[in-house]
Amino acid sequence: MSLQFYNTLKKEKESFEPLSLREVTFYSCGPTVYNYPHIGNYRAYIFADILKRVLFYEGYNVNHIMNLTDVDDKTILNSRKEGKSLKEFTEFYTEEFLKDIKKFNILNPTKFTKATDYIDYMVDIIKKLMDKGLAYKSDDGSIYFNIRKFKNYGRLSHLVIENQKENASGRIVADEYEKDNVQDFALWKAWDPKDGDVFWDTILGKGRPGWHIECSAMSMANLGEQIDIHSGGVDNIFPHHENEIAQSEGVTGKQFVKYWMHNEWVLMDQKKMAKSAGTFIILNDLINKGINPLSYRLWLLMANYRTRVNFTWEVLEGAETALKRLYRGFLDLGDEVGTVNAEYQNKFKAFIEDDLDTPQALALVWDLLKDEEISNSDKRATLLDFDKIFGLSLENLKEEIIPGEIMKLVKERERARKNKDFKLSDELRDKIISLGYQIKDTEGGQKINKI
Numbered sequence: 001m002s003l004q005f006y007n008t009l010k011k012e013k014e015s016f017e018p019l020s021l022r023e024v025t026f027y028s029c030g031p032t033v034y035n036y037p038h039i040g041n042y043r044a045y046i047f048a049d050i051l052k053r054v055l056f057y058e059g060y061n062v063n064h065i066m067n068l069t070d071v072d073d074k075t076i077l078n079s080r081k082e083g084k085s086l087k088e089f090t091e092f093y094t095e096e097f098l099k100d101i102k103k104f105n106i107l108n109p110t111k112f113t114k115a116t117d118y119i120d121y122m123v124d125i126i127k128k129l130m131d132k133g134l135a136y137k138s139d140d141g142s143i144y145f146n147i148r149k150f151k152n153y154g155r156l157s158h159l160v161i162e163n164q165k166e167n168a169s170g171r172i173v174a175d176e177y178e179k180d181n182v183q184d185f186a187l188w189k190a191w192d193p194k195d196g197d198v199f200w201d202t203i204l205g206k207g208r209p210g211w212h213i214e215c216s217a218m219s220m221a222n223l224g225e226q227i228d229i230h231s232g233g234v235d236n237i238f239p240h241h242e243n244e245i246a247q248s249e250g251v252t253g254k255q256f257v258k259y260w261m262h263n264e265w266v267l268m269d270q271k272k273m274a275k276s277a278g279t280f281i282i283l284n285d286l287i288n289k290g291i292n293p294l295s296y297r298l299w300l301l302m303a304n305y306r307t308r309v310n311f312t313w314e315v316l317e318g319a320e321t322a323l324k325r326l327y328r329g330f331l332d333l334g335d336e337v338g339t340v341n342a343e344y345q346n347k348f349k350a351f352i353e354d355d356l357d358t359p360q361a362l363a364l365v366w367d368l369l370k371d372e373e374i375s376n377s378d379k380r381a382t383l384l385d386f387d388k389i390f391g392l393s394l395e396n397l398k399e400e401i402i403p404g405e406i407m408k409l410v411k412e413r414e415r416a417r418k419n420k421d422f423k424l425s426d427e428l429r430d431k432i433i434s435l436g437y438q439i440k441d442t443e444g445g446q447k448i449n450k451i
Protein backbone atom coordinates (compact mmCIF):
# COMPACT_ATOMS: atom_id res chain seq x y z
CA MET A 1 0.00 0.00 0.00
CA SER A 2 1.13 3.50 -0.61
CA LEU A 3 0.92 6.36 1.80
CA GLN A 4 -2.65 7.68 2.01
CA PHE A 5 -3.71 10.96 3.56
CA TYR A 6 -7.16 12.42 4.12
CA ASN A 7 -7.22 15.69 2.21
CA THR A 8 -9.69 18.25 3.60
CA LEU A 9 -9.81 19.86 0.18
CA LYS A 10 -11.16 16.70 -1.50
CA LYS A 11 -12.92 15.28 1.56
CA GLU A 12 -11.35 11.89 0.92
CA LYS A 13 -8.21 9.83 1.31
CA GLU A 14 -5.68 10.20 -1.46
CA SER A 15 -2.33 8.65 -2.32
CA PHE A 16 0.49 10.91 -1.29
CA GLU A 17 2.51 12.03 -4.28
CA PRO A 18 4.79 14.94 -3.47
CA LEU A 19 5.45 17.71 -5.97
CA SER A 20 9.15 16.84 -5.96
CA LEU A 21 10.90 13.63 -4.99
CA ARG A 22 13.76 15.63 -3.57
CA GLU A 23 11.90 16.79 -0.50
CA VAL A 24 8.44 17.24 0.95
CA THR A 25 7.47 20.84 1.70
CA PHE A 26 5.39 21.09 4.83
CA TYR A 27 3.95 24.11 6.62
CA SER A 28 2.15 23.76 9.93
CA CYS A 29 0.42 26.63 11.68
CA GLY A 30 2.20 27.35 14.93
CA PRO A 31 1.11 29.15 18.09
CA THR A 32 0.10 32.73 18.65
CA VAL A 33 2.55 33.58 21.39
CA TYR A 34 0.27 35.52 23.72
CA ASN A 35 -0.29 32.87 26.40
CA TYR A 36 0.51 29.25 27.22
CA PRO A 37 -1.22 27.02 24.66
CA HIS A 38 -3.76 24.70 26.29
CA ILE A 39 -3.29 20.98 25.82
CA GLY A 40 -6.01 20.98 23.15
CA ASN A 41 -3.85 23.35 21.07
CA TYR A 42 -0.96 20.93 21.49
CA ARG A 43 -2.87 18.26 19.60
CA ALA A 44 -2.11 20.21 16.41
CA TYR A 45 1.62 20.31 17.14
CA ILE A 46 1.78 16.66 18.19
CA PHE A 47 -0.21 15.72 15.09
CA ALA A 48 2.18 17.68 12.84
CA ASP A 49 5.09 15.96 14.58
CA ILE A 50 3.67 12.48 14.01
CA LEU A 51 2.90 13.32 10.40
CA LYS A 52 6.48 14.47 9.87
CA ARG A 53 7.86 11.35 11.56
CA VAL A 54 5.74 9.24 9.20
CA LEU A 55 7.27 11.06 6.22
CA PHE A 56 10.76 10.45 7.62
CA TYR A 57 9.88 6.80 8.23
CA GLU A 58 8.79 6.51 4.60
CA GLY A 59 12.19 7.82 3.53
CA TYR A 60 11.32 11.40 2.58
CA ASN A 61 13.34 14.49 3.33
CA VAL A 62 11.08 17.11 4.84
CA ASN A 63 11.42 20.87 4.79
CA HIS A 64 9.13 21.88 7.63
CA ILE A 65 8.23 25.45 8.57
CA MET A 66 6.31 26.34 11.70
CA ASN A 67 5.37 29.95 12.31
CA LEU A 68 5.22 31.87 15.54
CA THR A 69 2.51 34.54 15.35
CA ASP A 70 4.10 37.41 17.22
CA VAL A 71 1.83 40.18 15.95
CA ASP A 72 -1.97 39.97 15.73
CA ASP A 73 -5.05 41.19 17.63
CA LYS A 74 -4.40 38.97 20.68
CA THR A 75 -0.68 39.63 21.11
CA ILE A 76 -1.19 43.41 20.88
CA LEU A 77 -4.16 43.44 23.26
CA ASN A 78 -2.44 41.28 25.88
CA SER A 79 0.98 42.93 25.73
CA ARG A 80 -0.68 46.30 26.29
CA LYS A 81 -2.71 44.90 29.18
CA GLU A 82 0.52 43.80 30.82
CA GLY A 83 2.28 47.09 30.00
CA LYS A 84 5.03 45.31 28.07
CA SER A 85 6.44 45.90 24.62
CA LEU A 86 5.15 43.47 21.99
CA LYS A 87 8.66 42.04 21.56
CA GLU A 88 9.28 41.45 25.27
CA PHE A 89 5.81 39.96 25.73
CA THR A 90 5.92 37.57 22.75
CA GLU A 91 9.52 36.51 23.38
CA PHE A 92 8.56 35.24 26.81
CA TYR A 93 5.78 32.99 25.44
CA THR A 94 7.96 31.90 22.53
CA GLU A 95 10.62 30.65 24.95
CA GLU A 96 8.00 28.85 27.03
CA PHE A 97 6.59 27.20 23.91
CA LEU A 98 10.03 26.02 22.79
CA LYS A 99 10.59 24.44 26.20
CA ASP A 100 7.16 22.79 26.22
CA ILE A 101 7.41 21.13 22.83
CA LYS A 102 10.58 19.35 23.99
CA LYS A 103 8.63 17.86 26.89
CA PHE A 104 6.12 16.42 24.42
CA ASN A 105 9.08 15.08 22.40
CA ILE A 106 8.06 17.17 19.38
CA LEU A 107 10.90 17.45 16.87
CA ASN A 108 11.88 20.98 15.93
CA PRO A 109 10.81 22.08 12.45
CA THR A 110 13.49 22.86 9.89
CA LYS A 111 12.85 26.48 10.81
CA PHE A 112 10.62 28.49 13.13
CA THR A 113 9.56 31.74 11.50
CA LYS A 114 8.41 34.86 13.33
CA ALA A 115 5.75 36.89 11.58
CA THR A 116 7.48 40.19 12.40
CA ASP A 117 10.52 39.09 10.34
CA TYR A 118 8.38 38.89 7.18
CA ILE A 119 6.54 42.23 7.10
CA ASP A 120 8.24 43.30 3.82
CA TYR A 121 7.19 40.05 2.19
CA MET A 122 3.58 40.55 3.34
CA VAL A 123 3.53 44.13 2.04
CA ASP A 124 4.77 42.86 -1.31
CA ILE A 125 1.98 40.25 -1.59
CA ILE A 126 -0.70 42.77 -0.58
CA LYS A 127 0.59 45.26 -3.15
CA LYS A 128 0.40 42.58 -5.86
CA LEU A 129 -3.14 41.63 -4.81
CA MET A 130 -4.17 45.28 -5.12
CA ASP A 131 -2.54 45.53 -8.55
CA LYS A 132 -4.52 42.48 -9.63
CA GLY A 133 -7.77 44.00 -8.40
CA LEU A 134 -8.24 41.35 -5.70
CA ALA A 135 -7.73 43.77 -2.81
CA TYR A 136 -8.84 47.33 -2.13
CA LYS A 137 -8.20 50.09 0.37
CA SER A 138 -11.19 51.16 2.46
CA ASP A 139 -11.98 54.64 3.79
CA ASP A 140 -10.15 53.98 7.06
CA GLY A 141 -6.92 53.07 5.25
CA SER A 142 -7.15 49.33 5.91
CA ILE A 143 -6.80 46.96 2.97
CA TYR A 144 -9.24 44.13 2.37
CA PHE A 145 -9.33 41.04 0.21
CA ASN A 146 -12.33 41.10 -2.12
CA ILE A 147 -13.64 37.55 -1.82
CA ARG A 148 -16.10 37.92 -4.70
CA LYS A 149 -13.19 38.50 -7.06
CA PHE A 150 -11.63 35.14 -6.17
CA LYS A 151 -13.72 32.41 -7.75
CA ASN A 152 -12.44 29.56 -5.60
CA TYR A 153 -13.30 31.23 -2.30
CA GLY A 154 -14.90 28.69 0.03
CA ARG A 155 -13.45 25.61 -1.65
CA LEU A 156 -11.55 24.32 1.38
CA SER A 157 -14.25 24.85 3.99
CA HIS A 158 -16.89 23.75 1.46
CA LEU A 159 -18.95 26.89 1.98
CA VAL A 160 -22.20 27.03 0.07
CA ILE A 161 -21.75 29.71 -2.56
CA GLU A 162 -25.33 31.05 -2.33
CA ASN A 163 -24.95 31.71 1.38
CA GLN A 164 -21.66 33.33 0.69
CA LYS A 165 -23.21 35.78 -1.76
CA GLU A 166 -26.04 36.66 0.59
CA ASN A 167 -23.81 37.30 3.56
CA ALA A 168 -20.69 38.46 1.90
CA SER A 169 -21.45 42.13 1.93
CA GLY A 170 -19.38 44.22 4.27
CA ARG A 171 -15.94 43.79 5.72
CA ILE A 172 -14.43 42.17 8.76
CA VAL A 173 -11.41 43.60 10.50
CA ALA A 174 -11.02 40.98 13.30
CA ASP A 175 -8.53 38.14 12.75
CA GLU A 176 -10.95 35.46 13.91
CA TYR A 177 -14.59 35.06 12.92
CA GLU A 178 -17.17 32.39 12.21
CA LYS A 179 -18.41 30.89 8.95
CA ASP A 180 -21.74 32.68 9.06
CA ASN A 181 -19.82 35.93 9.11
CA VAL A 182 -18.06 35.40 5.80
CA GLN A 183 -16.96 38.80 4.46
CA ASP A 184 -14.04 40.60 2.91
CA PHE A 185 -11.20 40.20 5.39
CA ALA A 186 -8.35 42.51 6.40
CA LEU A 187 -4.94 42.03 4.81
CA TRP A 188 -3.52 45.23 6.27
CA LYS A 189 -4.95 47.06 9.26
CA ALA A 190 -4.49 50.82 9.35
CA TRP A 191 -3.01 52.04 12.62
CA ASP A 192 -5.51 52.46 15.41
CA PRO A 193 -4.76 54.10 18.81
CA LYS A 194 -5.42 50.66 20.37
CA ASP A 195 -2.31 49.39 18.59
CA GLY A 196 -0.04 51.79 20.53
CA ASP A 197 3.49 51.63 19.20
CA VAL A 198 2.84 48.51 17.11
CA PHE A 199 2.90 49.64 13.48
CA TRP A 200 5.05 49.66 10.36
CA ASP A 201 5.33 52.61 7.99
CA THR A 202 5.09 51.06 4.55
CA ILE A 203 3.91 51.85 1.03
CA LEU A 204 0.52 50.54 2.17
CA GLY A 205 0.36 53.19 4.88
CA LYS A 206 0.99 53.10 8.62
CA GLY A 207 -0.38 49.88 10.04
CA ARG A 208 0.15 46.19 10.63
CA PRO A 209 -0.67 42.95 8.84
CA GLY A 210 -3.79 40.83 9.35
CA TRP A 211 -3.20 37.37 10.76
CA HIS A 212 -3.97 35.35 7.61
CA ILE A 213 -1.45 37.08 5.35
CA GLU A 214 1.32 36.13 7.77
CA CYS A 215 1.10 32.41 7.01
CA SER A 216 0.82 32.96 3.25
CA ALA A 217 3.98 35.06 3.36
CA MET A 218 6.03 32.76 5.60
CA SER A 219 5.05 29.67 3.62
CA MET A 220 5.83 31.20 0.23
CA ALA A 221 9.04 32.89 1.38
CA ASN A 222 10.49 29.66 2.73
CA LEU A 223 8.89 26.85 0.76
CA GLY A 224 7.96 28.39 -2.58
CA GLU A 225 4.66 29.20 -4.28
CA GLN A 226 3.35 25.64 -4.09
CA ILE A 227 3.76 23.21 -1.22
CA ASP A 228 2.87 19.61 -0.49
CA ILE A 229 1.25 19.66 2.95
CA HIS A 230 -0.26 22.32 5.18
CA SER A 231 -1.60 21.24 8.55
CA GLY A 232 -3.49 22.74 11.46
CA GLY A 233 -6.47 22.20 13.71
CA VAL A 234 -9.96 21.96 12.20
CA ASP A 235 -10.74 25.36 13.72
CA ASN A 236 -8.17 26.80 11.29
CA ILE A 237 -10.06 25.63 8.19
CA PHE A 238 -12.26 28.71 8.30
CA PRO A 239 -11.39 31.48 8.06
CA HIS A 240 -7.62 31.10 8.41
CA HIS A 241 -6.76 28.49 5.79
CA GLU A 242 -9.53 29.55 3.44
CA ASN A 243 -8.05 33.04 3.49
CA GLU A 244 -4.51 31.75 3.05
CA ILE A 245 -5.62 30.03 -0.16
CA ALA A 246 -7.31 33.20 -1.44
CA GLN A 247 -4.21 35.31 -0.78
CA SER A 248 -1.60 32.86 -2.04
CA GLU A 249 -3.45 31.61 -5.11
CA GLY A 250 -4.71 35.12 -5.80
CA VAL A 251 -1.17 36.35 -6.14
CA THR A 252 0.47 33.37 -7.89
CA GLY A 253 -2.41 31.93 -9.91
CA LYS A 254 -1.17 28.46 -8.87
CA GLN A 255 -2.54 25.87 -6.47
CA PHE A 256 -1.05 26.79 -3.07
CA VAL A 257 -1.25 23.47 -1.20
CA LYS A 258 -1.69 19.93 -2.50
CA TYR A 259 -2.73 18.22 0.76
CA TRP A 260 -4.59 20.06 3.52
CA MET A 261 -4.58 18.03 6.74
CA HIS A 262 -6.48 18.91 9.90
CA ASN A 263 -6.69 17.38 13.34
CA GLU A 264 -9.91 17.38 15.34
CA TRP A 265 -10.52 19.01 18.69
CA VAL A 266 -9.76 17.94 22.21
CA LEU A 267 -12.95 18.54 24.18
CA MET A 268 -13.42 18.74 27.90
CA ASP A 269 -16.87 18.07 29.35
CA GLN A 270 -17.85 17.68 25.67
CA LYS A 271 -17.06 21.36 25.06
CA LYS A 272 -14.16 23.26 23.57
CA MET A 273 -11.45 24.08 26.11
CA ALA A 274 -11.98 27.63 27.33
CA LYS A 275 -10.67 29.79 30.14
CA SER A 276 -14.13 31.01 31.07
CA ALA A 277 -15.41 27.44 31.55
CA GLY A 278 -12.47 26.47 33.79
CA THR A 279 -11.41 23.89 31.21
CA PHE A 280 -8.15 25.50 30.16
CA ILE A 281 -5.42 22.99 30.95
CA ILE A 282 -1.80 23.66 30.14
CA LEU A 283 1.26 21.43 30.17
CA ASN A 284 2.36 22.70 33.57
CA ASP A 285 -0.91 21.45 35.09
CA LEU A 286 0.06 17.93 33.99
CA ILE A 287 3.59 18.28 35.36
CA ASN A 288 2.28 19.65 38.67
CA LYS A 289 0.15 16.54 39.03
CA GLY A 290 3.22 14.37 38.46
CA ILE A 291 1.99 13.20 35.06
CA ASN A 292 4.55 12.49 32.35
CA PRO A 293 3.74 14.76 29.35
CA LEU A 294 4.35 11.76 27.10
CA SER A 295 1.26 10.14 28.64
CA TYR A 296 -0.75 12.87 26.96
CA ARG A 297 1.05 12.13 23.70
CA LEU A 298 0.25 8.43 24.12
CA TRP A 299 -3.39 9.25 24.86
CA LEU A 300 -3.64 11.20 21.58
CA LEU A 301 -2.03 8.31 19.69
CA MET A 302 -4.80 6.05 20.99
CA ALA A 303 -7.31 7.93 18.81
CA ASN A 304 -7.25 8.77 15.13
CA TYR A 305 -6.26 12.40 14.62
CA ARG A 306 -9.56 13.04 12.80
CA THR A 307 -11.64 11.92 15.78
CA ARG A 308 -12.78 14.30 18.48
CA VAL A 309 -11.54 13.21 21.88
CA ASN A 310 -12.90 14.09 25.29
CA PHE A 311 -10.26 14.85 27.90
CA THR A 312 -10.71 13.86 31.54
CA TRP A 313 -8.08 13.39 34.22
CA GLU A 314 -9.20 9.76 34.49
CA VAL A 315 -8.45 8.97 30.84
CA LEU A 316 -5.10 10.68 31.17
CA GLU A 317 -4.26 8.60 34.23
CA GLY A 318 -5.24 5.52 32.21
CA ALA A 319 -2.74 6.58 29.54
CA GLU A 320 -0.10 7.14 32.23
CA THR A 321 -0.61 3.57 33.46
CA ALA A 322 -0.33 2.29 29.89
CA LEU A 323 2.87 4.28 29.36
CA LYS A 324 4.41 2.84 32.52
CA ARG A 325 3.39 -0.66 31.43
CA LEU A 326 5.00 -0.08 28.04
CA TYR A 327 8.20 1.25 29.63
CA ARG A 328 8.32 -1.69 32.04
CA GLY A 329 7.73 -4.17 29.22
CA PHE A 330 10.43 -2.53 27.12
CA LEU A 331 13.02 -2.47 29.92
CA ASP A 332 12.34 -6.12 30.74
CA LEU A 333 13.49 -7.02 27.22
CA GLY A 334 17.10 -6.38 28.23
CA ASP A 335 19.80 -4.31 26.53
CA GLU A 336 20.47 -6.35 23.44
CA VAL A 337 19.09 -4.98 20.18
CA GLY A 338 18.29 -7.68 17.60
CA THR A 339 16.58 -7.38 14.22
CA VAL A 340 13.30 -5.64 13.40
CA ASN A 341 10.62 -8.28 12.92
CA ALA A 342 9.50 -7.99 9.27
CA GLU A 343 5.98 -9.34 9.82
CA TYR A 344 5.21 -6.81 12.57
CA GLN A 345 6.89 -4.03 10.66
CA ASN A 346 4.79 -4.71 7.57
CA LYS A 347 1.59 -4.60 9.60
CA PHE A 348 2.77 -1.44 11.33
CA LYS A 349 3.55 0.26 8.02
CA ALA A 350 0.16 -0.69 6.60
CA PHE A 351 -1.62 0.95 9.55
CA ILE A 352 0.53 4.07 9.51
CA GLU A 353 0.25 4.46 5.76
CA ASP A 354 -3.52 4.36 6.06
CA ASP A 355 -3.89 8.02 7.04
CA LEU A 356 -1.86 7.61 10.24
CA ASP A 357 -3.89 4.90 11.94
CA THR A 358 -2.02 5.18 15.23
CA PRO A 359 -4.62 3.33 17.38
CA GLN A 360 -4.18 0.14 15.34
CA ALA A 361 -0.41 0.62 15.20
CA LEU A 362 -0.31 0.94 18.99
CA ALA A 363 -2.33 -2.23 19.46
CA LEU A 364 0.50 -4.05 17.67
CA VAL A 365 2.88 -3.02 20.46
CA TRP A 366 0.93 -5.02 23.01
CA ASP A 367 0.63 -7.99 20.64
CA LEU A 368 4.36 -7.91 20.08
CA LEU A 369 5.22 -7.78 23.78
CA LYS A 370 3.05 -10.88 24.36
CA ASP A 371 4.31 -12.80 21.33
CA GLU A 372 6.30 -15.80 22.55
CA GLU A 373 7.69 -16.64 19.11
CA ILE A 374 9.90 -13.56 19.03
CA SER A 375 13.12 -13.07 20.98
CA ASN A 376 13.48 -10.22 23.42
CA SER A 377 16.24 -8.61 21.43
CA ASP A 378 14.12 -8.63 18.24
CA LYS A 379 11.19 -7.23 20.19
CA ARG A 380 13.41 -4.44 21.42
CA ALA A 381 14.59 -3.63 17.88
CA THR A 382 11.02 -3.65 16.57
CA LEU A 383 9.70 -1.38 19.33
CA LEU A 384 12.54 1.06 18.77
CA ASP A 385 11.59 1.09 15.10
CA PHE A 386 7.91 1.83 15.88
CA ASP A 387 8.94 4.55 18.30
CA LYS A 388 10.47 6.54 15.47
CA ILE A 389 6.85 7.49 14.80
CA PHE A 390 5.27 7.26 18.26
CA GLY A 391 7.99 9.41 19.80
CA LEU A 392 7.53 7.99 23.29
CA SER A 393 11.24 8.29 23.94
CA LEU A 394 11.98 4.56 24.33
CA GLU A 395 15.58 5.00 23.20
CA ASN A 396 16.29 7.23 26.18
CA LEU A 397 14.72 4.88 28.69
CA LYS A 398 17.03 3.53 31.35
CA GLU A 399 16.48 1.15 34.20
CA GLU A 400 15.87 3.41 37.16
CA ILE A 401 18.31 3.36 40.01
CA ILE A 402 16.67 1.82 43.05
CA PRO A 403 17.72 3.49 46.31
CA GLY A 404 19.93 1.46 48.70
CA GLU A 405 17.27 1.52 51.42
CA ILE A 406 14.83 -0.28 49.10
CA MET A 407 17.47 -2.73 47.89
CA LYS A 408 18.18 -3.65 51.54
CA LEU A 409 14.52 -4.59 52.02
CA VAL A 410 14.52 -6.53 48.75
CA LYS A 411 17.53 -8.57 49.91
CA GLU A 412 15.89 -9.25 53.28
CA ARG A 413 12.78 -10.42 51.46
CA GLU A 414 14.87 -12.73 49.28
CA ARG A 415 16.34 -14.31 52.42
CA ALA A 416 12.87 -14.64 53.99
CA ARG A 417 11.60 -16.42 50.89
CA LYS A 418 14.57 -18.80 50.89
CA ASN A 419 13.78 -19.59 54.53
CA LYS A 420 10.11 -20.04 53.55
CA ASP A 421 9.14 -17.30 56.02
CA PHE A 422 6.26 -16.07 53.85
CA LYS A 423 4.76 -13.93 56.57
CA LEU A 424 7.94 -11.85 56.81
CA SER A 425 8.27 -11.86 53.01
CA ASP A 426 4.75 -10.39 52.64
CA GLU A 427 5.39 -7.81 55.33
CA LEU A 428 8.55 -6.71 53.56
CA ARG A 429 6.70 -6.51 50.23
CA ASP A 430 4.03 -4.27 51.81
CA LYS A 431 6.74 -2.06 53.22
CA ILE A 432 8.42 -1.76 49.82
CA ILE A 433 5.07 -0.84 48.24
CA SER A 434 4.42 1.75 50.94
CA LEU A 435 7.73 3.36 49.98
CA GLY A 436 6.54 3.70 46.40
CA TYR A 437 8.09 0.65 44.75
CA GLN A 438 6.54 -2.38 43.17
CA ILE A 439 8.01 -5.86 43.43
CA LYS A 440 7.35 -8.76 41.12
CA ASP A 441 8.58 -12.34 41.52
CA THR A 442 9.81 -13.64 38.19
CA GLU A 443 11.85 -16.67 37.12
CA GLY A 444 14.92 -14.50 37.02
CA GLY A 445 14.36 -13.28 40.59
CA GLN A 446 12.65 -10.25 42.08
CA LYS A 447 11.98 -7.28 39.81
CA ILE A 448 11.63 -3.84 41.37
CA ASN A 449 10.37 -0.64 39.86
CA LYS A 450 8.88 2.65 40.95
CA ILE A 451 5.08 2.68 41.08
Ligand SMILES: [Zn+2]
Binds near residue numbers: 028029030215
Ligand atom coordinates in the same frame (compact mmCIF):
# COMPACT_ATOMS: atom_id res chain seq x y z
ZN1 LIG B 1 -1.41 29.84 10.01
